[in-house]
Amino acid sequence: MKVKIFIKLKESVLDPQGKAVMGSMRTLGFDNVRSVRVGKMIELEVEDSPRDEIVKSIGEMCGKLLVNTVIEQYRFEIDDTVLSR
């Protein structure tokens, strides 16, 4: 099964990387951009198993390894079904 995890900084957290990208966009003449936030997308190929087990497993992976839950939030999709958190 394919799992996509999307990780981004919480709205309240400043994003210097996004600010830098926006600066470069302005330099290149893209004046229609109001804000830029940069996040991560992690694609996993996971062995087939019941959906609730996968959901639990992904939650653990995010909490223990992939996401800094102090400053980041995440959501994930399993086989293109959106599962928000």
Add this chain to the structure above:
Amino acid sequence: MKVKIFIKLKESVLDPQGKAVMGSMRTLGFDNVRSVRVGKMIELEVEDSPRDEIVKSIGEMCGKLLVNTVIEQYRFEIDDTVLSR
């Protein structure tokens, strides 16, 4: 309008960051993961304008700044409508 750009390495390109994440997953006991690929997600807030102009503008941003088209591929969504490339 909200635009989300998803950038990832082409399938044929090795992903050392993904390999490292998979190694850590194995160490933590997540043995059900077969592969990991790490990509980027860039969220833009763009001034409202006709959709085809935005599509053109995003294409230019990706080609000139955000994406290394030699090794990376991208797709994007405008207000949650998927537009593949």
